[in-house]
Each structure stands twice: as structure tokens, then as C-alpha cells.
Amino acid sequence: MSRIITLFCFFIAQIGFSQSAENYLEKIRNNEALLTAFFQQMPKGGDLHHHFSGSVYAEPLLERAIAEDFYLNTETMEVAKTKASKGNWETFSSLKNNGKLDFYKQQIMQTWSAKDYNGSVPSDDLFFDSFLKFETTIAGHFAEGLVELKKRALTENVSYIETQLSTIPCDMKVDDLSVFNVKLHEAAAVKDEKAVLQLLDELYQSIQKKEAKKYAEDFNTNFIAKLHNDLKIDDDRFTMRYQNFVLRFMNPVDLFKNLTIAFISANSSKLVAGVNIVSPEHGDTSMKDYWLHMMMFKYCHTKFPAVKYTLHAGELTLGLVQPEDLTWHINDAIYIAGANRIGHGVDIAYEANSYDLLRYMAKNTIPIEINLASNEFILKVKEGRHPFTLYKEFNVPIVISTDDAGILRTNMTEQYVLLAKRYPDVSYATIKQYVYNSINYSFIQDEAVKKQLLKNLDARFKTFENQFSKN
Known part of the structure; x- marks a missing residue:
């Protein structure tokens, strides 16, 4: 990276700093090294579509598994603290003693991430399957991961991350409520909205009686706040907030x-x-229960109207699912669930009445979280096939995000390099607006924090752009 930055500085010196950042960007559109140096130093605001476990790089996870002498399934590359009954499991120490460790380290890196991807397995399978293979290395080590992510963000001038950190641990017994599974599926099968909402209300009351609040309070106090405060995550250069999430399956x-x-x-x-x-949005349960899930968000919004939510919707493409299944996911996420932001939105061109949907997103300022490297690797959608231009043409607010930088072997800088190189009609001023969008459309609850981030962004851009105006 230092060599690229040196090249960047040398090029700037040769042109005498006699132009604006806008003009300079136009000159380097087709040179990825120069674009990388430019965007590495450009302030990039926030990363709003960010999965914690998928953003930590595989190297420290593997080092931890080796240091703690985990068991490795030598067929699947899954690791575990204890040996499972099925499969061929060996400890890392035994692999080292047998001279096999280096071989398996290479196999692990290619299974836990997109490193050296060769197409031997479908890219979407490699991506979604990788989480289960390394998840044991995450448990109990959230602090190390957060420190890694903060350091990387500071290095590439990212000032805010809104990460999906962890599900909320919950051992609540709900066996007595299993009848609701049948009733909800029956009502959802005929799209009986009134019946579904009534059933959800009954279910909600039952869950409240089982002390749902205590699980939330314990998570907030003893996990989120403790980690955040002990690590001193927030400072004058960086801020982090967290998204809760649930699992579709x-x-x-x-x-x-x-x-x-x-x-x-x-x-x-x-x-x-x-x-x-x-x-995975294309999973069997995800597809079957998608409308029901959107109804659940709609119901929860009535109980907690101040809570914001962004939904993965339309992370689908032709061939991954049947054509008719590309027509309704973003529609339902917006019109039924009432999403405040949409993640991915790749199938927008196939959605029913897509022009009206895009106009609605623009009018109601519902941003789209664009994940270029992710969509290319998982869905094989890029360049002209990617709906970025469609969202741009309809003035839908756009934010640029990484998704899972660790698994995908990418970072925020590369997202802007891809954006500038693939879409030459996107001006520097527009890119700068996307950066500001990432703070303006964040879910930060404290307005004072958001205002300070915007103020800092002003100062950072002033410093960055001054490089191009000096004589």
C-alpha cells in the first residue's frame, strides 16, 4: 500500500497540484493503482451494511484456532473445540506434528474466504457456508475482532461502522407456543393479514410474560455496552453502532x-x-416465510415505532431462483415491512412495477445499500448488469458498503475504486454525496453524535481536497 501512496504523491507532484479533486479523478479513471491511492486517502464516512463475523479476516481466526488447538474436520474445514462423532477430525497440534499443517492452512483460507477462489464450488455456497466453518473462533473473541475492524477503518479513513455484531442469546422456553407455527403458516398461505397480525399480537403477549425484556437488558448491558465501553471504541476519529439481527431459517x-x-x-x-x-434469501424457509417475516417487522414497528430497521431484500438474481420469485421481495420489504433502508436490492429491475417502487424509494428517502464486491462474488452481478445505475437514475439515496469484507477479501476503498472505474458518469461530487449519505442515513440515535461525524467529515474533506488546489 505504501508503494501505491508513493506513486500517488509522485503523480500529484508532477502535475503541480494545479487542479481540483474532480479533475484529478477524471484523469485517473482507468488506472486502478492511482484510484486506489486516491480513495484510500479520501474520507469515506460510514459502512452501513456490515456483518461483524464476515468482516474479520480469516488469518486471525485461523491463528486463534491453531493457538487454542481446535479440532479440524479435514474434509469440510470446519473447526470445533471438541471432536464431533461424525467426520474425520484432527487437532491442529497433530496436523503440525505430522507435517500437514501448512497444507490444511491453505485449504482453510480457501474455504473460510474467497482467497484464491477457483470456482471449484459455487461462489454463493462458499460464501454462506463459510460462516458455520469458522464461527467457533468468534465466540468469546468479539473484542479482538472489534479492535481489528476499528484499526482497519482508521487506516482507510472510514469514520463510522454500523455492524451486525451478534444474535441475542436467549434460552426462553417456547414449546408451549408451538401451535402458533401452524396457525401462522396457515394464515400466511392465504395472505390473511388481519389473522396474522392477531396471531402475532397473541404471541407477543405470551413472549412478554416470559420476560423477554430481561434478555434485551442483559444483552445491552453485559455485552454491547461492556464491549463498547471497555474497548473505548468511540473517539474523536471513529464511531461504531450495532444492529441486532434475526435468522430467516x-x-x-x-x-x-x-x-x-x-x-x-x-x-x-x-x-x-x-x-x-x-x-440466504433464496433458502427454502426464507422464500416460504418471506411475506410472514415482513408482517412480523410490520407488527414490531407498531410496538416500537422509534426503532429503525434495514432489510436484506432482493439479494437474488435470474437463475438463483425462479423468475417469478424476483418480483416481490423489495416490494414487500418496503410496502409491507416498512423498511427504512434496503440492503443489496439487486433484483430491482425484475420487481413488479419497479419504476413506481423506485420513485417511492426516492420520494420517501429509503436508501439502497450498494455492495459491489459482494454482489459480484456471490451473485455474479456486476457492471451493466448491476442495478446501481437504475437506482441512480431514479434518485434513490445511495450508500456504498462492504457487506463481508473478511470473507470477500475486500475493503471500503475497493468499493469506491470499483464504483469509479465501472461507472465513469459518476462524478466526484456524486461520490462525495454518497459518503455524506452514509452518515445522514445511518441509524445513529444521538443527533449530536451524527452532527459531530458530519462536522468531522467536512474537515476531512477540506484537508483531502486542499491537496489538489495548492500551487
Whole structure:
């Protein structure tokens, strides 16, 4: 990286700093090294679509597994603290003693991330399967990961991250509520909105009686606040907030229980910025229960109207699902769930009445979180096939994000390099607006914090742009 920055400074010296940042960007559009140096130093505001476990790079996770002598499944590259009954499991110490460690380290890196990806497995499978393979190395080590992410953000001039850190631990017993799984599926099958809302209300009351609030309070106090404050995450250069999330593949009762607790948590902590829903959108349960999930968000909004939420919606493409299944996910996320932001939104061109939907997003300032490297690797959607230009043409607010930088082997700088190189009609002024969007459309609850981030961004851009105006 230092060599690229040196090249950048040398080039600037040769042209005598006699131009604006806008003019300089136009001159270097087709040179990725110069673009990298330019965007590495440009202030980039916030990363709003960010998964904690997928953003930590594989190297420290692997080092931890080796140091703690985990077991490795030598067929799947999954690690565990204890040996499972099925599969071929060996400790890292035994692999080292047998001279096999270096071989398996290479296999692990290629399984836990996109490093040296060669197409031997579908890219979406590699991506989504990787989380389960390394998740044991995350538990109990959130602090190290947060420190890594903050250091990397500071290095590339990112001043804010809104990360999806962890699900909320909950051992609430809900076996007595299992009848709601059947009833909710029956009502959802005929899109009986009134019946679904009534069932959710009954379920909500039952969950409240099981002390849902205590799980939210414990998570906020003993996990989020403790980590955040002990590590002194916020300072004059960097700020972090957290999104709660639930998993799409769970049955309706368990998912709604977790969603209720997630909303309670977000409603009672300024560190918890909002709520999200994750897991492969094209999974069987995700597809079958998608409308029901949107109804759950709609219901929770009536109980906690101040809580913001962004939804993964439209992370689909032709071939991944049937054509007719590309027509309604973003529609439902916006019109039914009432999402405040949309993550990915790749299938927008296929959505029913997409022009009206785009106009609605623009009019109601519902931003789209654009993840260029992620969409290219997972969905094979890039350049002209990517709907970035469609959102831009309809003036939908745009924010640029990384998604899962660790698994994807990318960073925020690369997202802007891809943006500038692939879409030459996007001016420097427009890119700068996207940076400001990442703070303006963040879910930061404390307006004073948001104002300070914007003020700092003003100062950072002034310093950055002054390089191009000196004589």
C-alpha cells in the first residue's frame, strides 16, 4: 500500500497540484493503482451494511484456532473445540506434528474466504457456508475482532461502522407456543393479514410474560455496552453502532421471539442502532416465510415505532431462483415491512412495477445499500448488469458498503475504486454525496453524535481536497 501512496504523491507532484479533486479523478479513471491511492486517502464516512463475523479476516481466526488447538474436520474445514462423532477430525497440534499443517492452512483460507477462489464450488455456497466453518473462533473473541475492524477503518479513513455484531442469546422456553407455527403458516398461505397480525399480537403477549425484556437488558448491558465501553471504541476519529439481527431459517415462533427481543433491545439502548434479518434469501424457509417475516417487522414497528430497521431484500438474481420469485421481495420489504433502508436490492429491475417502487424509494428517502464486491462474488452481478445505475437514475439515496469484507477479501476503498472505474458518469461530487449519505442515513440515535461525524467529515474533506488546489 505504501508503494501505491508513493506513486500517488509522485503523480500529484508532477502535475503541480494545479487542479481540483474532480479533475484529478477524471484523469485517473482507468488506472486502478492511482484510484486506489486516491480513495484510500479520501474520507469515506460510514459502512452501513456490515456483518461483524464476515468482516474479520480469516488469518486471525485461523491463528486463534491453531493457538487454542481446535479440532479440524479435514474434509469440510470446519473447526470445533471438541471432536464431533461424525467426520474425520484432527487437532491442529497433530496436523503440525505430522507435517500437514501448512497444507490444511491453505485449504482453510480457501474455504473460510474467497482467497484464491477457483470456482471449484459455487461462489454463493462458499460464501454462506463459510460462516458455520469458522464461527467457533468468534465466540468469546468479539473484542479482538472489534479492535481489528476499528484499526482497519482508521487506516482507510472510514469514520463510522454500523455492524451486525451478534444474535441475542436467549434460552426462553417456547414449546408451549408451538401451535402458533401452524396457525401462522396457515394464515400466511392465504395472505390473511388481519389473522396474522392477531396471531402475532397473541404471541407477543405470551413472549412478554416470559420476560423477554430481561434478555434485551442483559444483552445491552453485559455485552454491547461492556464491549463498547471497555474497548473505548468511540473517539474523536471513529464511531461504531450495532444492529441486532434475526435468522430467516428459524420457525415462526422462534424467529418472532428473537425479533421481539431485538426490537426491545434497540428501543432501549442508544448503542443499538437498529434491527435486520439475515441468512440466504433464496433458502427454502426464507422464500416460504418471506411475506410472514415482513408482517412480523410490520407488527414490531407498531410496538416500537422509534426503532429503525434495514432489510436484506432482493439479494437474488435470474437463475438463483425462479423468475417469478424476483418480483416481490423489495416490494414487500418496503410496502409491507416498512423498511427504512434496503440492503443489496439487486433484483430491482425484475420487481413488479419497479419504476413506481423506485420513485417511492426516492420520494420517501429509503436508501439502497450498494455492495459491489459482494454482489459480484456471490451473485455474479456486476457492471451493466448491476442495478446501481437504475437506482441512480431514479434518485434513490445511495450508500456504498462492504457487506463481508473478511470473507470477500475486500475493503471500503475497493468499493469506491470499483464504483469509479465501472461507472465513469459518476462524478466526484456524486461520490462525495454518497459518503455524506452514509452518515445522514445511518441509524445513529444521538443527533449530536451524527452532527459531530458530519462536522468531522467536512474537515476531512477540506484537508483531502486542499491537496489538489495548492500551487
